[in-house]
Amino acid sequence: xxxxxxxxxxxxxxxxxxxxxxARGKHAPRVLQAKSYRIADDTFSTSVVTPELVNEAAFxxxxxxxxxETGRWEKASLLLPDSWFRMNLIELPSFNERASDAxxxxxxxxxxxxxxxxxxxxxxxxxxxxxxxxVKLLVVSALEKTLAKLEAAFTSAGISIVTIEPxxxxxxxxxxxxxxxxxxxxxxVYVREREFTTAVFxxxxxxxxxxxxxxxERSLQQEIxxxxxxxxxxxxxxxxxxxxxxxxxxxxxxxxxxTEFGSPVTTLALRDFVEQSPELGGYDAxxxxxAGVFTG
Numbered sequence: 001x002x003x004x005x006x007x008x009x010x011x012x013x014x015x016x017x018x019x020x021x022x023a024r025g026k027h028a029p030r031v032l033q034a035k036s037y038r039i040a041d042d043t044f045s046t047s048v049v050t051p052e053l054v055n056e057a058a059f060x061x062x063x064x065x066x067x068x069e070t071g072r073w074e075k076a077s078l079l080l081p082d083s084w085f086r087m088n089l090i091e092l093p094s095f096n097e098r099a100s101d102a103x104x105x106x107x108x109x110x111x112x113x114x115x116x117x118x119x120x121x122x123x124x125x126x127x128x129x130x131x132x133x134x135v136k137l138l139v140v141s142a143l144e145k146t147l148a149k150l151e152a153a154f155t156s157a158g159i160s161i162v163t164i165e166p167x168x169x170x171x172x173x174x175x176x177x178x179x180x181x182x183x184x185x186x187x188x189v190y191v192r193e194r195e196f197t198t199a200v201f202x203x204x205x206x207x208x209x210x211x212x213x214x215x216x217e218r219s220l221q222q223e224i225x226x227x228x229x230x231x232x233x234x235x236x237x238x239x240x241x242x243x244x245x246x247x248x249x250x251x252x253x254x255x256x257x258x259t260e261f262g263s264p265v266t267t268l269a270l271r272d273f274v275e276q277s278p279e280l281g282g283y284d285a286x287x288x289x290x291a292g293v294f295t296g
Contacts, residue, residue: 006075006162007032009290011283012150013081014044014051018283019066020290021073025275029291034280035069037062048116050084050143056153063157075160077293078150079286080142082168082190082197082211086114086121088139089128089206095135097127106139114141122147128205138206140166163293168197168211170292171246171285174273176204177295184241187231189224189257190285191247196220198227200235208235221256228260239263246285 011018020034040058044051053059090109096102106125107118114121121141129136147164154161168190175188185207190197193214200208208231214220231237240263245253254265270277270284274291 005077005293006073008070008073008076009079009293010076010154010161011079011167011286011290015039015041017062017066018280018286018290019070019076020287021070022291022294028273028275029294030275031277031287031291033070034278034283034287036280036283037066047143047146049086049114049121049141050080050146052143052146053149053153056149059153060156063153063159067157067159074158075162076154077290078154078161078164079167079170079289079293080164081192081195082166083195083213084146085140085142085166085211086110087166087169087209087211088113088141089136089209090139091134091136093134095127095137097125106137110139110141116143120144138209140169165293166211167286167289168199168209170289171268172199172201172206173292173295174288175244175268176201178273185235185237185239187240187243187257187261187263189243189245189247189253191220191245191253193248196223196247198231200231200237200240221252224253224256225260228257242266244268246288 007022009020017037017039021032022029023032039062040055043055043059045054088110092109103123106123110118120143122144123139123141126138127135128138151161171190172188186201188199195211195213197211199206212223239261243257243263243265246268254267258265268288270287273288277287
């Protein structure tokens with residue numbers, strides 16, 4: 001495993017918690033064990049940007065059961081749904097990431113694009129490009145109150161969370177490490193029951209990132225058509241060298257993307273990214289993302 005992280009990864013959403021333990025394989029991470037846990041329906045409540053943890057007792061019960069069944073371990077990485085974050089690509093005329101006020105500079109730049117005060121968000125950032133005139137950043141932010149409550153709950157269960165990241169970006173890590181270097185545009189779509197993420201990468205650098213909640217107002221195919229129209233207008237992208245789909249196995253998604261862009265489409269399979277894994281139906285994308293923790 002390329003990145004030095006604890007072998008345990010937690011993938012959490014409103015309804016379930018997935019625990020996966022990895023080991024180094026010959027060519028890819030190997031899943032030693034994986035198990036999902038149902039969490040109480042009232043554990044989280046809808047909030048702006050990130051759901052709020054409101055039933056801390058129920059969540060603590062889930063964590064106690066997890067520790068009881070998985071043995072002694074102390075550290076883990078935590079992956080959360082893309083829709084729990086705001087992912088922004090921003091450009092600043094100058095930026096010193098080592099400055100004490102770097103996070104405040106980023107919060108100020110996001111102020112007009114966020115539905116809440118940026119002071120309420122925890123912000124992480126990565127410098128993508130630096131030229132003499134501009135610095136391009138990938139900024140990922142989520143509600144500080146929710147992240148702090150989650151960390152406190154895990155700490156009470158004897159688990160220290162070493163990093164908190166979106167599922168979708170780690171899925172891309174899993175893809176990118178297996179691909180040859182490419183300067184062409186590549187499309188990535190991650191589909192869940194009630195949300196989907198769309199990303200465009202130029203090489204390994206993101207050029208577009210967006211996660212949307214699905215509602216009854218529009219079908220997934222309509223959302224894909226709208227996203228395709230936006231990409232053609234904003235990025236002047238009419239085709240991709242490759243399109244990737246992860247998540248729910250739906251042939252209509254692949255067909256819609258192929259129709260919109262006339263580009264080759266690959267539906268990702270867990271067996272292509274880990275050396276072995278226990279059977280855990282319905283969680284292939286989450287396990288691929290968990291493997292991406294070690295490859296980014």
